[in-house]
Amino acid sequence: MAHGERRVTTERKKPARRAKALTVDNKSKTSKPKAVSLKNQMRSTERMLRKDLPIEVKEVLETKLEGLKKQQEIQNCLSGCGAEDIFAEHENKFFCSFQKLTNLVAAATSGKDLEDPMKT
Numbered sequence: 001m002a003h004g005e006r007r008v009t010t011e012r013k014k015p016a017r018r019a020k021a022l023t024v025d026n027k028s029k030t031s032k033p034k035a036v037s038l039k040n041q042m043r044s045t046e047r048m049l050r051k052d053l054p055i056e057v058k059e060v061l062e063t064k065l066e067g068l069k070k071q072q073e074i075q076n077c078l079s080g081c082g083a084e085d086i087f088a089e090h091e092n093k094f095f096c097s098f099q100k101l102t103n104l105v106a107a108a109t110s111g112k113d114l115e116d117p118m119k120t
Contacts, residue, residue, distance in 0.1 A: 038072045039072070041068055042065060042068045042072070045061050045064055045065045046065065048061050049061050049062065
């Protein structure tokens with residue numbers, strides 16, 4: 001090829017695309033709707049109460065809001081009490097294992113038999 005001549009290119013074939021694999025369409029399945037949190041329900045009822053609505057509707061919304069607040073209090077009480085018990089249980093397990101470890105270390109440094117501290 002001489003200097004300055006153009007090289008004629010032949011048409012290149014485009015690479016063939018792969019066919020998509022057969023997959024299951026997850027969107028077509030009927031899934032149950034997500035449960036709306038109490039906090040969001042309370043917010044939506046409070047927003048509705050701010051609007052200009054008939055008195056009967058406002059009364060119903062207020063009773064609904066009171067019920068939601070009671071439900072949230074119960075839920076907070078149940079979750080709060082359980083957390084303290086779980087924390088105390090973990091603390092106890094940690095303390096016991098720490099005591100065993102310190103006993104083993106003390107026994108090793110004093111030269112006593114290692115099985116004696118486990119029995120105490």
